Amino acid sequence: MASLAVTPMADNFLVPNATFFVELFAFLLLLFLLGKFIIPPINRAMTARQDAIREQFAELDEAKSEASAAEEEFKAQIADARHEAARIREEAREQGAAIIAEMREQAQAEAARIVEHAHTQIEADRKSAAASLRGEVGTLATTLAGRIVGESLDDEARQSRVVDRFLTELEGAS
Template sequence: MTDLLATAATVAQEEGGHNPLLPHTSELVIGTISFFIVLILVGWKLVPQIQKTLAERTDAIEGGLKRAEDAQAEAQATLKEYQAQLAEARHEASRLREKAKEDGAQIIAEMREQAQAEARRITEAAQTQIEAERQAALSSLRAEIGTLSVELAGRVVGESLDDAARQSRVVDRFLEELEGRARTQEQITS
């Protein structure tokens, strides 16, 4: 390629002495002035616009990053707050369960006490009723035994024991003898 340029330079010198690779001086001055004018216009109008656009993009990117960091920090704070609320709710639920257990135990104890009191009342009422029935049976039995013993004693003695005082004494003596024998038997067996 250098051979080609050298050949072109030689041909140009032979034809008129002007080298096509070298510009004319007037063209060089006009080109230089035009270059500086374009450079000044670009520096004066385009560079500030480009810098402004770059600054806006930098701010947008940095602002976006800042907003993202802020959003992430806020999300972390919200997460911690929710976790604290969840822990508090779990603690409250645990406390409520314990209170319910205590209340349940207290209710059971109260119900047990009431049942025992009711059982005691029923037992006492039954014992009172049994004692009343026993007394009634004893009275009825005493009267019946009295009548039978007076009749039996009258047959044995051969006299009539129609006198009420005499009947009462005979019945009382007979019952005392029966009770005495029953006590003696109880003492022997125990």
């Protein structure tokens, strides 16, 4: 039987061999290549992406503040428009009331003028009727008196005095 002679070096797994050094060299080479050429562009891309996200958040905050300011301005404009509309309505009411008052005054003045004209017309008609009545009554009265008395009262002056006295007594009695 052949005895296997084991050399103490071959059996010791703690002692590195040539394969280990090749693998270590390949690992370190990969590590160097990754650190030099692959990881920096990835880091730059991640940093750029983070900066872009920060900018987007800043723009979003700015847009929110602008939107809030625009909304407040819009609300203020609406409130101003409502106040202006209320003021215009109030002015229109006041103008309408003034126009109504003016028209009422004009109508009252016109009514007073018409009433005054009617009074003047009535007074003129009354005077005309009274004069006409005096003439007719005078004629009838003198004719009647002449028949009663039996003498003629055709004298104008006498006839006028008799008629005036008769009408004065008639007015005093009523």
